[in-house]
Amino acid sequence: MQNDLKLIDYLRQRHSTPVAQIKEPGPSDAEIEAILSLASRVPDHGKLAPWRFIVYRGAVRGELSAEFLRLALEKDPELSDAAQEAERTRFLRAPVVIGVVSKAAPHVKIPEWEQVLSAGAVCLNMLMAAEAHGFVANWRTEWIAYDARALELLGIAPDEKAAGFIHIGSSDFPVPDRPRPELSQIVTYAGEGRG
Ligand SMILES: Cc1cc2nc3c(=O)[nH]c(=O)nc-3n(C[C@H](O)[C@H](O)[C@H](O)COP(=O)(O)O)c2cc1C
Numbered sequence: 001m002q003n004d005l006k007l008i009d010y011l012r013q014r015h016s017t018p019v020a021q022i023k024e025p026g027p028s029d030a031e032i033e034a035i036l037s038l039a040s041r042v043p044d045h046g047k048l049a050p051w052r053f054i055v056y057r058g059a060v061r062g063e064l065s066a067e068f069l070r071l072a073l074e075k076d077p078e079l080s081d082a083a084q085e086a087e088r089t090r091f092l093r094a095p096v097v098i099g100v101v102s103k104a105a106p107h108v109k110i111p112e113w114e115q116v117l118s119a120g121a122v123c124l125n126m127l128m129a130a131e132a133h134g135f136v137a138n139w140r141t142e143w144i145a146y147d148a149r150a151l152e153l154l155g156i157a158p159d160e161k162a163a164g165f166i167h168i169g170s171s172d173f174p175v176p177d178r179p180r181p182e183l184s185q186i187v188t189y190a191g192e193g194r195g
Pocket residue numbers: 014015016017018138139140141142143163164
């Protein structure tokens with residue numbers, strides 16, 4: 001994102017960059033802190049902060065990816081070479097991967113669903129915070145978000161959920177936009193309709 005882009009112009013063309021197009025450099029430590037600080041500035045009913053972050057960068061990305069391959073081969077020893085390579089590089093595709101972890105839980109006042117929604121807001125906000133710092137990003141989950149052993153390796157507890165693994169880096173790849181829903185397909189006006 002160009003840093004002088006007006007917010008309305010940014011929102012008109014906001015899109016993700018495919019993970020295969022994300023390269024070095026990634027954000028510095030200070031930039032990661034700034035991105036996390038902006039990302040956590042979201043609507044959050046009850047001010048529970050029902051989410052947390054795990055930053056994966058450097059060698060741990062390769063170590064985790066090797067473990068993903070091991071788990072994937074346990075499930076399917078016949079995994080193709082391409083699929084093995086996809087596992088071996090799963091967390092190496094971007095210089096920085098940030099796990100957004102939902103801690104949503106039953107609460108006396110705040111519905112759990114609303115806590116989950118707040119974690120989704122964090123993920124989108126993180127994409128935008130990364131772009132505001134001149135990086136590109138992509139929100140992924142993939143099988144590792146739903147596999148108990150992968151989650152344990154990732155440092156995510158059994159009573160938590162992975163809301164997303166936000167891949168952050170750089171790219172000059174011109175991303176073609178994807179089809180967006182027609183408003184006529186998704187909007188109804190209640191009551192007397194449009195003013
Ligand atoms: C919760 C969530 C999980 C996603 N996980 C994946 C995934 O595992 N693999 C994938 O190819 N895309 C996944 N996507 C879609 C990518 O983020 C995709 O690049 C994005 O929807 C493109 O939309 P945008 O250009 O409007 O940002 C996921 C999206 C969401 C919201």
